[in-house]
Amino acid sequence: MQLTNRSKVVSNKEQSFMESLYLPAIAKGMLITFSHLFKKTPTVKYPEQTRPRAAVYRGQHVLKRDENGAERCTSCGLCAVSCPAEAITMESAERKKGEENLYREEKYAKTYEINMLRCIFCGLCEEACPKEAIFLTDRIVDTEFEREDFIYGKDKLVETVTERIDVSKRQTLEVAEFKKIPGLKHNNVFEGKNLNKGKK
Amino acid sequence: MLSFIIYKAIVCVCVFGLSLGVAAYSTWWERKFASFLQDRVGPDRAGPFGLLQPLADGGKMFFKEEIIPNVSNKFLFILGPSLFMITALMTGAVIPWAKDIVIDGKAYSWQITDINIGVLYLLGVASIGVYGIMIGGWASNNKFALLGAIRASSQMISYEIAMGIAIIALIITAGGTLSLREILAQQDAGVCNFVYQPLGFLIFFICALAETNRAPFDLPECESELVGGYHTEYSSMKLGLYLFAEYINMFVSSAIMAGFYFGGYNFPFAHELYNALGLQEGSIWISLIGFGAYFTKTCIFISVFMWVRWTLPRFRYDQLMNLGWRILLPLSLLNLAITVAVEYFFRGTIHF
Amino acid sequence: MLLGYTITQWLFGILSFLAIMFALMVVFSRNPVNSVLYLVMTFFCIAGHYLLLNAQFLAVVHIVVYAGAIMVLFLFVIMLMDLNEESEPQRSWLNKTIAAIAGGMLLFVMVGSLKGAGDLQLNQMGHSDIGLVKNLGKVLFKEFLFPFEIASILLLAALVGAIMIGKKDIK
Numbered sequence: 001m002q003l004t005n006r007s008k009v010v011s012n013k014e015q016s017f018m019e020s021l022y023l024p025a026i027a028k029g030m031l032i033t034f035s036h037l038f039k040k041t042p043t044v045k046y047p048e049q050t051r052p053r054a055a056v057y058r059g060q061h062v063l064k065r066d067e068n069g070a071e072r073c074t075s076c077g078l079c080a081v082s083c084p085a086e087a088i089t090m091e092s093a094e095r096k097k098g099e100e101n102l103y104r105e106e107k108y109a110k111t112y113e114i115n116m117l118r119c120i121f122c123g124l125c126e127e128a129c130p131k132e133a134i135f136l137t138d139r140i141v142d143t144e145f146e147r148e149d150f151i152y153g154k155d156k157l158v159e160t161v162t163e164r165i166d167v168s169k170r171q172t173l174e175v176a177e178f179k180k181i182p183g184l185k186h187n188n189v190f191e192g193k194n195l196n197k198g199k200k
Numbered sequence: 201m202l203s204f205i206i207y208k209a210i211v212c213v214c215v216f217g218l219s220l221g222v223a224a225y226s227t228w229w230e231r232k233f234a235s236f237l238q239d240r241v242g243p244d245r246a247g248p249f250g251l252l253q254p255l256a257d258g259g260k261m262f263f264k265e266e267i268i269p270n271v272s273n274k275f276l277f278i279l280g281p282s283l284f285m286i287t288a289l290m291t292g293a294v295i296p297w298a299k300d301i302v303i304d305g306k307a308y309s310w311q312i313t314d315i316n317i318g319v320l321y322l323l324g325v326a327s328i329g330v331y332g333i334m335i336g337g338w339a340s341n342n343k344f345a346l347l348g349a350i351r352a353s354s355q356m357i358s359y360e361i362a363m364g365i366a367i368i369a370l371i372i373t374a375g376g377t378l379s380l381r382e383i384l385a386q387q388d389a390g391v392c393n394f395v396y397q398p399l400g401f402l403i404f405f406i407c408a409l410a411e412t413n414r415a416p417f418d419l420p421e422c423e424s425e426l427v428g429g430y431h432t433e434y435s436s437m438k439l440g441l442y443l444f445a446e447y448i449n450m451f452v453s454s455a456i457m458a459g460f461y462f463g464g465y466n467f468p469f470a471h472e473l474y475n476a477l478g479l480q481e482g483s484i485w486i487s488l489i490g491f492g493a494y495f496t497k498t499c500i501f502i503s504v505f506m507w508v509r510w511t512l513p514r515f516r517y518d519q520l521m522n523l524g525w526r527i528l529l530p531l532s533l534l535n536l537a538i539t540v541a542v543e544y545f546f547r548g549t550i551h552f
Numbered sequence: 553m554l555l556g557y558t559i560t561q562w563l564f565g566i567l568s569f570l571a572i573m574f575a576l577m578v579v580f581s582r583n584p585v586n587s588v589l590y591l592v593m594t595f596f597c598i599a600g601h602y603l604l605l606n607a608q609f610l611a612v613v614h615i616v617v618y619a620g621a622i623m624v625l626f627l628f629v630i631m632l633m634d635l636n637e638e639s640e641p642q643r644s645w646l647n648k649t650i651a652a653i654a655g656g657m658l659l660f661v662m663v664g665s666l667k668g669a670g671d672l673q674l675n676q677m678g679h680s681d682i683g684l685v686k687n688l689g690k691v692l693f694k695e696f697l698f699p700f701e702i703a704s705i706l707l708l709a710a711l712v713g714a715i716m717i718g719k720k721d722i723k
Binding site for chain 2: 619684
């Protein structure tokens with residue numbers, strides 16, 4: 001049965017005289033390469049030109065602050081658990097009095113490190129985060145000379161108060177609305193009994 | 201006498217500089233041309249269009265670590281690349297680049313020396329060039345290098361025969377002279393030699409590819425089986441000399457092909473052009489235009505070398521030897537026989 | 553004129569000195585590869601002598617054939633057999649003495665015969681054009697046509713024979 005019309009029947013017939021000269025075949029090959037002289041190059045000269053990236057491009061991470069400039073992350077560790085590459089580590093600490101403008105919840109991440117060499121930029125941390133704290137952005141991770149420099153700490157991850165990083169396009173409107181419903185622990189929908197029951 | 205020495209010294213320096221400059225920019229053009237054939241951009245970071253890339257490459261070559269294997273014969277190890285470079289540069293001495301300039305009744309030629317056995321001189325220097333590769337490959341004390349050297353030398357010797365016979369046929373049509381100056385001058389009036397010697401040109405071209413160790417005949421430095429061939433153990437500028445000399449060889453053989461078969465500094469309707477411009481015989485402008493024509497032809501041939509390299513895959517070694525001995529050699533003998541017959545019976549240029 | 557000799561005579565002297573020196577180095581050097589390379593240098597010096605005699609054709613052919621082809625084959629064999637200083641056999645004193653005496657006698661005979669040849673009428677250096685391609689061709693095709701043709705047929709037969717051996721497929 002013929003599946004495609006590109007298939008060729010293999011034959012083992014003797015070379016004809018013209019074929020054994022090789023010259024027509026060589027000329028044919030030379031013409032093929034010559035025709036490529038006039039074709040457009042698809043190269044993008046990277047630092048000067050960049051390819052357009054989607055708004056949901058999964059690049060370097062950012063740790064968001066809330067409207068008042070307090071860090072959203074509460075160091076729950078869900079991102080670290082969900083990370084398939086085990087690139088995320090963190091240490092928690094308790095918020096002291098007078099730090100309410102720095103951290104939104106009572107618990108916060110004292111250190112928060114992402115190893116960019118391990119990270120596969122899958123975006124699972126972003127999906128796991130219940131506090132809207134971690135997002136992937138369309139920025140590209142810089143190149144470094146040392147391995148240690150690829151372990152990004154809070155200094156590189158947390159956005160500054162003055163220069164906010166816009167992530168509003170990363171969520172569909174429905175999801176954003178869904179997450180806004182007060183009193184709903186939306187992660188319970190996935191961890192709740194309904195789903196697990198069905199599997200058991 | 202002194203003015204003659206100064207004039208010859210200037211010509212020497214010019215030819216030397218031209219060879220080196222063209223070789224340097226061949227490396228750039230090779231990469232650029234390859235990138236065009238493969239729909240890429242090629243080197244474009246150093247200077248506009250990457251034009252400073254040869255300087256960057258040369259600088260890199262100079263500053264790389266120099267490694268001399270301590271088991272090898274140190275003197276011969278250094279002698280190898282030097283010899284290869286010297287022979288490559290020597291071949292350019294007999295090429296007449298343009299018509300003579302006449303100043304105050306004295307003719308100044310664009311040629312280092314016109315010896316009446318110029319063609320033989322070229323063959324002789326080419327045959328000495330094998331030593332650079334052989335000595336270097338052997339002194340490396342490395343089996344891959346030795347194999348590469350042996351491949352290179354046997355390949356060059358094999359293809360020299362067919363090349364020599366093709367040249368003999370050319371010389372017969374060119375009126376029996378061995379001087380390059382006269383071979384180029386006799387194409388001035390009539391048509392270029394390619395018209396009389398198409399088969400000879402094809403043989404010469406294939407042999408030139410093999411002689412300069414260019415793809416598809418670059419088995420001496422076949423990476424897939426011999427690491428780096430005869431220059432496996434070489435590093436730094438000594439490797440640079442080997443690579444550079446290959447490009448000089450390519451430049452000189454392109455110039456020889458352009459001169460032997462395509463008229464060198466002559467081009468169609470040259471005399472009409474000179475008359476229209478009102479130039480006298482011996483004017484410097486005639487020389488410059490002629491030189492421009494010759495140089496353009498040479499550059500086209502260099503590009504063809506590269507075009508072939510980036511199109512055809514490498515031969516297997518037995519295929520290479522088969523092509524040299526079983527096909528090109530009988531073919532060149534046939535070409536010689538036909539040439540002699542035609543010259544004797546139809547053109548009557550041979551007398552006994 | 554330097555010290556009473558012409559430039560040609562100076563060149564002759566230097567080339568002869570180099571030729572003899574390199575020839576001695578061929579014999580005395582322990583490494584066979586070096587010997588071959590010294591032999592190539594000797595050939596170059598001899599080619600220089602041909603040039604002094606205005607025999608350009610002979611000089612170039614000498615280089616192409618001897619230095620460019622035959623010596624490369626020598627080098628091939630030596631490199632492939634991996635001969636070097638260690639593999640050079642040590643000859644006994646008896647062998648060396650006998651070789652020295654035999655060589656000395658050959659030298660004696662040659663010097664003697666050349667001494668008698670002093671009266672011969674030799675061409676003056678640099679004034680004969682017999683070595684140029686044109687004249688050589690005329691001599692070969694007029695005076696020595698028959699032996700020349702015989703030799704060329706022999707060489708052509710060898711060439712064709714080489715191709716025929718190559719044509720036979722090994723199965």
